[in-house]
Amino acid sequence: xxxxxxTPGTGPLLEIEDLRVTFGSPGPRxxxxxxxxxxxxxxxxxxxxxxxxxxESGSGKSTLGRAALRLVPVRSGRVSLxxxxxxxxxxxxxxxxxxxxxxxxxxxxxxxxxxxxxxxSIAEPLRExxxxxxxxxxxxVKELLDVVGLPAGHAGRYPSEFSGGQRQRVAIAxxxxxxxxxxxxxxxxxxxxxxxxxxxxxxxxxxRARFELSYLFIAHDLAVVRHIAHEVAVMYLGHxxxxxxxxxxxxxxxxxxxxxxxxxxxxxxxxxxxxxxxMLLSGDLPDPADPPPGCAFATRCPYAMDVCREAPPATxxxxxxxxxxxxxxxxxxxxxxxxxxxxxxxxxRDGSPDVVPAAVRDAP
Amino acid sequence: MxxxxxxxxxxxxxxxxxxxxxxxxxxTVVAGTSFSxxxxxxxxxxxESGSGKTVTGLSxxxxxxxxxxxxxxxxxTLGDRDLLGLSERELRSVRGNEVAMVFQEPMxxxxxxxxxxxxxxxxxRLHRGVSRRAARDRAVEVLDLVGIPHARRRADEYPxxxxxxxxxxxxxxxxxxxxxxxxxxxxxxxxxxxxIQAQVLELLAGMQQExxxxxxxxxxxxxxxxxxxxxxxxxxxxxxxxxxxxVELFDHPRHPYTEGLLAAMPQLGSRGQRLSxxxxxxxxxxxxxxxxxxxxxxxxxxxxxxxxxxxVTARSGHLSRCHRHDELTLRGAR
Amino acid sequence: xxxxxxTTAALARTAPVAPTRPGFWRRFxxxxxxxxxxxxxxxxVAASLAAPLIAPYSPEAIDVPRRLSLSTPDxxxxxxxxGRDTLSRLLYAGRVSLLAAAxxxxxxxxxxxxxxxxxxxxxxxxxWVLGRIGDVLMTFPAIILAIAIIAAMGPGLQTAMIxxxxxxxxxxxxxxxxxxxxVRAETYxxxxxxxxxxxxxxxxRRVLPNVASPVLVQVSVMLAAALLAEAALSLxxxxxxxxxxxxxxxxxxxxxxxxxxxxxxxxxxxAIALATLxxxxxxxxxRDALGRRTRKADS
Numbered sequence: 001x002x003x004x005x006x007t008p009g010t011g012p013l014l015e016i017e018d019l020r021v022t023f024g025s026p027g028p029r030x031x032x033x034x035x036x037x038x039x040x041x042x043x044x045x046x047x048x049x050x051x052x053x054x055x056e057s058g059s060g061k062s063t064l065g066r067a068a069l070r071l072v073p074v075r076s077g078r079v080s081l082x083x084x085x086x087x088x089x090x091x092x093x094x095x096x097x098x099x100x101x102x103x104x105x106x107x108x109x110x111x112x113x114x115x116x117x118x119x120x121s122i123a124e125p126l127r128e129x130x131x132x133x134x135x136x137x138x139x140x141v142k143e144l145l146d147v148v149g150l151p152a153g154h155a156g157r158y159p160s161e162f163s164g165g166q167r168q169r170v171a172i173a174x175x176x177x178x179x180x181x182x183x184x185x186x187x188x189x190x191x192x193x194x195x196x197x198x199x200x201x202x203x204x205x206x207x208r209a210r211f212e213l214s215y216l217f218i219a220h221d222l223a224v225v226r227h228i229a230h231e232v233a234v235m236y237l238g239h240x241x242x243x244x245x246x247x248x249x250x251x252x253x254x255x256x257x258x259x260x261x262x263x264x265x266x267x268x269x270x271x272x273x274x275x276x277x278x279m280l281l282s283g284d285l286p287d288p289a290d291p292p293p294g295c296a297f298a299t300r301c302p303y304a305m306d307v308c309r310e311a312p313p314a315t316x317x318x319x320x321x322x323x324x325x326x327x328x329x330x331x332x333x334x335x336x337x338x339x340x341x342x343x344x345x346x347x348x349r350d351g352s353p354d355v356v357p358a359a360v361r362d363a364p
Numbered sequence: 365m366x367x368x369x370x371x372x373x374x375x376x377x378x379x380x381x382x383x384x385x386x387x388x389x390x391x392t393v394v395a396g397t398s399f400s401x402x403x404x405x406x407x408x409x410x411x412e413s414g415s416g417k418t419v420t421g422l423s424x425x426x427x428x429x430x431x432x433x434x435x436x437x438x439x440x441t442l443g444d445r446d447l448l449g450l451s452e453r454e455l456r457s458v459r460g461n462e463v464a465m466v467f468q469e470p471m472x473x474x475x476x477x478x479x480x481x482x483x484x485x486x487x488x489r490l491h492r493g494v495s496r497r498a499a500r501d502r503a504v505e506v507l508d509l510v511g512i513p514h515a516r517r518r519a520d521e522y523p524x525x526x527x528x529x530x531x532x533x534x535x536x537x538x539x540x541x542x543x544x545x546x547x548x549x550x551x552x553x554x555x556x557x558x559x560i561q562a563q564v565l566e567l568l569a570g571m572q573q574e575x576x577x578x579x580x581x582x583x584x585x586x587x588x589x590x591x592x593x594x595x596x597x598x599x600x601x602x603x604x605x606x607x608x609x610x611v612e613l614f615d616h617p618r619h620p621y622t623e624g625l626l627a628a629m630p631q632l633g634s635r636g637q638r639l640s641x642x643x644x645x646x647x648x649x650x651x652x653x654x655x656x657x658x659x660x661x662x663x664x665x666x667x668x669x670x671x672x673x674x675x676v677t678a679r680s681g682h683l684s685r686c687h688r689h690d691e692l693t694l695r696g697a698r
Numbered sequence: 699x700x701x702x703x704x705t706t707a708a709l710a711r712t713a714p715v716a717p718t719r720p721g722f723w724r725r726f727x728x729x730x731x732x733x734x735x736x737x738x739x740x741x742x743v744a745a746s747l748a749a750p751l752i753a754p755y756s757p758e759a760i761d762v763p764r765r766l767s768l769s770t771p772d773x774x775x776x777x778x779x780x781g782r783d784t785l786s787r788l789l790y791a792g793r794v795s796l797l798a799a800a801x802x803x804x805x806x807x808x809x810x811x812x813x814x815x816x817x818x819x820x821x822x823x824x825x826w827v828l829g830r831i832g833d834v835l836m837t838f839p840a841i842i843l844a845i846a847i848i849a850a851m852g853p854g855l856q857t858a859m860i861x862x863x864x865x866x867x868x869x870x871x872x873x874x875x876x877x878x879x880x881v882r883a884e885t886y887x888x889x890x891x892x893x894x895x896x897x898x899x900x901x902x903r904r905v906l907p908n909v910a911s912p913v914l915v916q917v918s919v920m921l922a923a924a925l926l927a928e929a930a931l932s933l934x935x936x937x938x939x940x941x942x943x944x945x946x947x948x949x950x951x952x953x954x955x956x957x958x959x960x961x962x963x964x965x966x967x968x969a970i971a972l973a974t975l976x977x978x979x980x981x982x983x984x985r986d987a988l989g990r991r992t993r994k995a996d997s
Contacts, residue, residue, distance in 0.1 A: 056557035056558070056559060056560075057528075057557055069892055071888060071891065071892055092896075094894075095894035095895075095896060096894065097894075098892060098893060098894030099894060102892065102893070103889070103892045105885045105888070105889060106885075107885060110884050110885040110886060111885040111886055111888075111889050112886055112889075113886045113904050113907075113908070114886075114908065115907040115908050115910075116903075116904070116907070121886075121889075124890065124893055124895060125893045125894070128893055128894055128895050128899075129894065163645045164413075165645065166645075171889075174889070174893075193412040193413055193584065193646075194412065194584065194585075194586075194625060194628045194629070195412060195624060195625065195628050195641050195642035196641065196642075196645070197628070197641070198628050198639035198640060198641035199641045199643075201639050202638050202639055202641070205638075220557060220558060221558075221630065222558065223630030223631065224630055226630075226635065227630065227631075227635055227639065228635070246635070260559055261558060261559060263562075264558045264559045264561065264562035265558065265587070266558075266561070266562075266565075266585070266587030266588055266590060266591045267587065267590040267591055268586075268587060268590060268629055268630075268631065268697055268698070269590055269611075269614050269697045269698075270589070270590045270591075270593070270610040270611050270614055271611055271614070272590070273590055273591045273592070278562065280559075280562060280563055280566065281559050281563075284527040284528075284529050284530065284560070285527070
């Protein structure tokens with residue numbers, strides 16, 4: 001048990017191994033729907049690091065974040081925080097373990113109790129885990145408000161008196177109150193206006209440095225993730241299809257889905273509109289209760305080969321760091337050893353993205 | 365690069381003032397907004413929450429919630445007709461026919477109890493007075509046009525059987541089914557994923573080309589504007605603060621608020637740097653600053669900003685509501 | 699545009715906070731019918747409480763020679779078949795009737811609301827079992843079920859109130875459960891769970907305050923129903939036992955003289971109607987005043 005990752009203080013802070021989360025039940029005679037929201041995911045978050053988790057709605061990224069915090073039932077697999085197996089904890093032990101892992105939710109309008117003053121919401125973790133006296137808790141709340149840039153005198157106000165950005169600051173104050181090691185940010189800035197969004201991102205970065213936090217930063221906004229994350233994991237239909245250092249993933253994505261996601265980012269200037277090589281995906285996400293056999297992305301992948309529809313791809317390392325789960329890395333002879341990026345660009349320039357997959361399919 | 369005067373004006377909104385019932389009485393949420401949309405032009409109406417952009421879009425079609433919102437003054441002209449002067453009955457013949465609307469959340473605009481194809485066919489019959497069969501064919505035709513595979517079969521399905529992206533396509537199909545002259549799209553891609561957003565924007569631009577209609581795209585996202593819009597109207601706190609052609613706006617903004625928005629746009633490759641933002645928050649309708657409404661958040665504010673600035677021509681085809689538009693050199697998008 | 703952390707934070711600090719909407723009391727008061735109803739109810743309650751002080755006669759003072767009199771300077775509202783003063787009896791009866799209604803609803807609340815919170819929060823089997831028990835109880839008309847319970851336990855005011863409490867409990871259970879289900883799905887409950895707060899603290903601290911509004915509305919409407927039910931049971935001789943006066947008892951004894959002295963049914967009838975209407979209007983007022991603020995119209 002002394003291998004890296006199981007000893008406190010060394011190895012990754014959060015380690016997720018082959019995690020599965022399902023919703024629904026098979027029902028009598030298998031008529032029910034079982035949605036495999038998270039389907040065999042392994043992921044690590046290092047100490048003081050920010051890992052961005054991206055993917056479309058329905059990809060399971062939010063469920064993965066919640067499962068990491070044991071907020072949804074885990075079907076199988078393991079989650080450990082600082083070497084401690086969270087999946088084995090129950091009841092009181094689990095509640096106590098929660099002081100080290102906190103969450104910032106997407107909607108600042110519903111994550112704060114509307115009938116409690118914000119000071120009460122921020123004090124909740126302090127009351128629960130530190131048993132602070134009323135006066136001590138009040139003092140800590142004032143300090144925390146100051147940390148997140150809100151006037152200390154506002155502790156007695158109700159959430160409805162604040163704007164979305166201010167509420168998110170309150171939620172962040174509550175999340176860092178116990179000085180946790182891990183904070184899961186679930187679309188924490190998506191509901192905010194552009195002008196306030198950046199304020200909150202700056203705050204999150206300040207806090208990471210100040211409290212040595214690690215973030216699992218779940219977002220659909222790829223530009224925000226590129227700014228904040230050291231590493232990125234891309235999810236599709238319950239699977240992590242690609243991981244790696246942020247720059248590597250953004251500069252030379254190894255998975256066709258990552259490519260498609262990145263190419264869909266809107267231009268930042270009208271003059272650049274339509275100049276990139278946009279890889280438009282056809283169709284939508286498949287039904288997660290009835291995922292395709294083989295690679296989950298095969299139904300929408302412009303490079304899909306026969307093998308993609310038959311067997312799930314193995315995970316292989318990528319040059320420049322990280323891993324990818326794609327048959328093109330292992331079974332695509334004409335593509336092996338080359339980055340997909342180059343292949344994708346060529347396909348796009350030829351005007352027919354079908355050219356490459358056809359070539360691949362015909363190869364021995 | 366077309367100045368607003370170069371094309372024939374299709375929609376002209378002039379000095380529009382809209383009030384909403386709030387806990388503080390009737391509050392002005394749109395204060396004297398003026399802009400126009402030319403024939404075959406895609407215009408972006410940009411603003412954050414509380415800017416009044418959505419209310420402006422709704423007012424054009426007389427869709428303000430009764431008893432909650434009302435147009436206090438101003439005019440909305442489509443071609444040579446004053447839309448605000450029309451009766452509810454006359455407005456109904458304009459809606460969906462000459463002007464169509466697409467909303468952010470397609471599920472709320474499609475009736476869950478009826479088949480998608482029937483809903484589109486009904487709109488066609490209502491405005492075109494064609495036979496049931498012809499309307500039905502038209503419905504399938506437009507579903508096919510917006511790229512819904514197996515359109516004839518899918519027309520028989522109910523809205524809940526469509527995915528989010530498909531529903532938005534169906535909404536667009538319904539909107540274009542009567543070949544409107546103007547399409548008002550209110551945050552049509554905000555609820556969608558980025559890959560689907562790219563599809564829908566492509567579709568909107570394609571439809572605009574194919575049908576030769578004009579589009580008023582209401583959005584908070586400058587990236588969406590950059591993708592498809594030719595001209596941009598920027599709203600802040602119920603007023604138009606800047607209006608010009610898209611490239612010009614991104615290169616040479618003439619209002620500090622626009623500069624702030626552009627600077628706040630997510631940039632690739634900015635890790636380690638602090639992100640730029642606009643301090644403070646949008647004022648509430650009942651607490652508007654006396655002078656320039658942006659002044660309390662503006663880094664360039666001077667004493668003169670205590671007076672409300674007019675919307676003036678800063679350059680040919682470029683309007684700005686800033687006292688200092690000619691002395692400031694503002695940064696555009698990178 | 700300077701946007702360092704310090705200026706941002708400083709500006710966030712000075713940022714104006716939206717003016718709060720008029721408080722609950724202000725909103726309730728602006729609702730004319732509800733406010734008038736509250737005043738009427740307050741007067742009724744005050745008069746009943748002050749009965750020993752303001753009643754001109756003892757409610758049980760018999761004065762046979764002046765029986766069944768109409769309004770006279772001595773007896774403003776007349777007398778009944780035993781010559782007892784109607785006004786005095788009405789005032790004393792109000793204490794019994796209002797207290798009885800309040801007791802019944804209090805019993806229903808104590809049973810229904812905690813179980814509703816539990817069922818809604820925990821879900822699963824407990825929810826299913828409690829829900830079915832409630833369904834069974836609610837298939838019987840309230841009055842019939844109350845009569846059955848009284849039949850088993852013997853007549854009397856206390857039994858009648860317990861019976862009514864049991865009959866009404868499933869209604870409050872349903873309201874509390876439905877509201878709890880909604881609150882349970884709110885992110886702030888998930889936030890409390892993620893903090894590590896145990897359920898037995900989350901339910902009273904985070905759930906109860908947020909289900910209070912619908913429960914309160916239901917309670918006020920239920921008070922009206924309980925008042926009527928008390929009258930009905932007493933009228934049937936299953937509730938308050940004479941000579942104690944309640945509005946229902948007065949109504950019942952008045953019926954015997956309805957041909958000669960219809961005023962005897964009129965006055966308790968007015969009292970019951972007034973109180974019932976007041977409770978209902980207050981319920982409406984609460985509903986409006988407690989309703990969640992809808993988000994602002996514009997994006």
